[in-house]
Amino acid sequence: MAEPAPEPVTLYVCATCRAAGDTAEPRAGARLLAALQDAVGAGGHAGITVAGVECLSVCKRPCTVAVASQGRWTYVYGDLDAAESARTILEGVGLYASTPDGIVPWKARPQEFRKGVVARIPPFPPLAAPCLPDAAE
Amino acid sequence: MAEPAPEPVTLYVCATCRAAGDTAEPRAGARLLAALQDAVGAGGHAGITVAGVECLSVCKRPCTVAVASQGRWTYVYGDLDAAESARTILEGVGLYASTPDGIVPWKARPQEFRKGVVARIPPFPPLAAPCLPDAAE
Numbered sequence: 001m002a003e004p005a006p007e008p009v010t011l012y013v014c015a016t017c018r019a020a021g022d023t024a025e026p027r028a029g030a031r032l033l034a035a036l037q038d039a040v041g042a043g044g045h046a047g048i049t050v051a052g053v054e055c056l057s058v059c060k061r062p063c064t065v066a067v068a069s070q071g072r073w074t075y076v077y078g079d080l081d082a083a084e085s086a087r088t089i090l091e092g093v094g095l096y097a098s099t100p101d102g103i104v105p106w107k108a109r110p111q112e113f114r115k116g117v118v119a120r121i122p123p124f125p126p127l128a129a130p131c132l133p134d135a136a137e
Numbered sequence: 138m139a140e141p142a143p144e145p146v147t148l149y150v151c152a153t154c155r156a157a158g159d160t161a162e163p164r165a166g167a168r169l170l171a172a173l174q175d176a177v178g179a180g181g182h183a184g185i186t187v188a189g190v191e192c193l194s195v196c197k198r199p200c201t202v203a204v205a206s207q208g209r210w211t212y213v214y215g216d217l218d219a220a221e222s223a224r225t226i227l228e229g230v231g232l233y234a235s236t237p238d239g240i241v242p243w244k245a246r247p248q249e250f251r252k253g254v255v256a257r258i259p260p261f262p263p264l265a266a267p268c269l270p271d272a273a274e
Contacts, residue, residue: 012259057212057257068261074211075194076256119213119256120194122149124205 008047009069009097011036011089015052017062019082028082032063035086045090047097058118067093072102076118088112145184146206146234148173148226152189154199156219165219169200172223182227184234195255204230209239213255225249 013036017029026034036050058064061078063085068074075096080089092110096102101123106114150173154166163171173187195201198215200222205211212233217226229247233239238260243251 010261051259053259055257057254064256066256066258068258070261074258074261076213076258117194119201119203120192121203121205121211121213121258122188122190124147124207124211124261 006047006097007070007072008049009067009072009093011048011050011093012053012056012066012068013050014054014056014058014062014064016055017059017064019062029063031082032065032080032085035082036065036089039086039090045094048090048093061116061118064118065089067096067102069097069102071123072096072099073123074121075102075113076120077113077116078118079116080112085112143184143234144207144209145186146204146209146230148185148187148230149190149193149203149205150187151191151193151195151199151201153192154196154201156199166200168219169202169217169222172219173202173226176223176227182231185227185230198253198255201255202226204233204239206234206239208260209233209236210260211258212239212250213257214250214253215255216253217249222249 013033014029015033016027019028022028033052040048040050056064056066056076058076058078063080063082064076064078065080066074066076088110092113095104095108150170151166152170153164156165159165170189177185177187193201193203193213195213195215200217200219201215202217203211203213225247229250232241232245
């Protein structure tokens with residue numbers, strides 16, 4: 001039997017982040033979102049979905065992204081560069097997707113993720129929670 | 138038919154947060170965790186589960202908590218006080234639990250939540266995702 005496919009990963013990108021002192025339109029967050037969508041669209045990143053978000057409430061550390069996946073920790077990263085960071089972000093998200101719990105060993109993480117970490121949140125819902133549609137009745 | 142019970146809420150509390158310059162044991166995070174567990178244990182906060190976490194990676198803004206719930210946005214808050222904040226946190230989490238999506242109007246949020254917000258992350262998994270145990274097969 002084949003290995004089960006790894007859980008897909010959602011990469012949320014704040015589209016409203018504005019780089020300090022930068023009044024350009026589209027905003028830095030929207031430019032980073034477009035760069036990530038282009039990179040994923042070009043292939044080689046199966047299982048990663050890029051999703052624009054209106055605000056991740058990390059306005060003081062633009063640009064910001066969050067990465068989430070069923071059964072894995074969620075991570076939020078800031079201080080990312082609209083023009084330069086897309087490749088590094090996808091490299092880090094690829095490492096994340098290769099782990100069972102989302103925890104990449106510290107030394108293996110891209111430096112931008114080590115310096116830019118804003119927060120991490122445990123897997124939700126907890127892995128032990130059964131999937132019971134009837135429980136709501 | 139009765140209204141369905143609102144989705145339960147998990148309040149993650151970083152137990153390893155250390156207040157600036159405070160070398161006391163137990164650490165500030167552990168003291169906040171204990172205060173929240175005591176308050177919830179005393180009743181009046183149905184549907185809220187307090188869970189200690191080893192680290193939320195918000196080490197520069199102790200104490201820190203995160204609140205998560207199925208179908209709602211996740212919020213991370215920092216700059217909380219181990220001795221004073223438990224009641225305010227539970228007030229804010231109660232407001233969160235009373236919303237369908239976790240988004241409490243800005244003006245209704247406790248000031249500590251307005252000042253202390255670290256990040257927010259969209260609901261995961263997305264509401265549209267069906268609950269299909271067979272899909273993993």
